[in-house]
Amino acid sequence: MSNPPSWPPVPTEPVVPHPAAPEPGSKLGIHFDQCFGCGDDVEGGLHIRSSVAEDLVVESQFAVTKAHQGAPGLAHGGLLVCAFDEALGSAVGNLLRRPAVTGKLETDFRRPVPVGSTLFITTRFDGIAGRKVFVSAEGRLDAADGPVAVQARALFVTVGIDHFTTHGDVDALEKLRDSRGADAKDWDINP
Numbered sequence: 001m002s003n004p005p006s007w008p009p010v011p012t013e014p015v016v017p018h019p020a021a022p023e024p025g026s027k028l029g030i031h032f033d034q035c036f037g038c039g040d041d042v043e044g045g046l047h048i049r050s051s052v053a054e055d056l057v058v059e060s061q062f063a064v065t066k067a068h069q070g071a072p073g074l075a076h077g078g079l080l081v082c083a084f085d086e087a088l089g090s091a092v093g094n095l096l097r098r099p100a101v102t103g104k105l106e107t108d109f110r111r112p113v114p115v116g117s118t119l120f121i122t123t124r125f126d127g128i129a130g131r132k133v134f135v136s137a138e139g140r141l142d143a144a145d146g147p148v149a150v151q152a153r154a155l156f157v158t159v160g161i162d163h164f165t166t167h168g169d170v171d172a173l174e175k176l177r178d179s180r181g182a183d184a185k186d187w188d189i190n191p
């Protein structure tokens with residue numbers, strides 16, 4: 001059997017948070033009310049909530065409901081991946097305050113995640129190499145020190161705002177920028 005690939009897969013520098021990044025103890029807001037991962041407007045969405053802990057750690061919770069089932073009474077694996085995409089992406093976006101998109105996301109499913117449980121997801125930064133940001137997370141059942149159910153690691157790639165204006169919905173993006181008011185101006189956005 002071959003050795004598992006090393007992580008991060010390339011040499012990296014330590015991650016330095018943006019000077020205006022939220023402090024430990026801060027709750028992270030919903031980044032877009034129609035986001036399937038965190039948005040309040042999405043019925044059946046994941047409604048993930050996140051906050052900043054010490055040492056560049058972000059803690060997120062995903063309360064699993066019947067809307068998230070794959071097998072009867074169990075969370076759908078694809079939605080668990082979505083939960084990690086949201087948790088990891090929220091950590092990257094909010095602490096670096098730069099737009100970034102998921103380039104690669106891999107997951108290990110260690111235990112079933114039942115409807116009615118809450119997944120406590122802890123995200124850590126593993127390093128940065130140019131535009132590549134490496135992060136990993138583990139999700140524990142029903143408590144921050146509960147049994148590990150899912151592990152994930154991901155590469156996020158920082159992008160300019162043109163990524164969203166070229167490929168996404170420009171009107172919705174403008175509304176989002178306006179709705180964030182003064183908060184939007186601290187973002188490092190390279191057109």
Ligand SMILES: CCCCC/C=C\C/C=C\C/C=C\C/C=C\CCCC(=O)SCCNC(=O)CCNC(=O)[C@H](O)C(C)(C)COP(=O)(O)OP(=O)(O)OC[C@H]1O[C@@H](n2cnc3c(N)ncnc32)[C@H](O)[C@@H]1OP(=O)(O)O
Binds near residue numbers: 100131132157161180
């Ligand atoms: C304006 C408003 C301000 C207010 C802000 C508002 C909101 C934001 C707030 C907070 C954010 C909070 C939460 C976010 C929560 C959830 C996030 C969910 C995120 C997603 O759900 S997002 C959707 C899925 N995501 C995609 O839709 C990406 C599709 N994709 C692409 O758009 C391109 O593919 C891209 C851009 C990734 C790269 O394209 P590109 O042309 O820019 O750059 P390039 O290809 O050169 O890659 C650069 C370097 O990354 C390496 N690299 C790339 N991909 C790799 C892979 N898969 N494996 C290994 N290495 C890879 C290359 O090898 C190279 O490495 P090297 O530099 O060493 O050569």
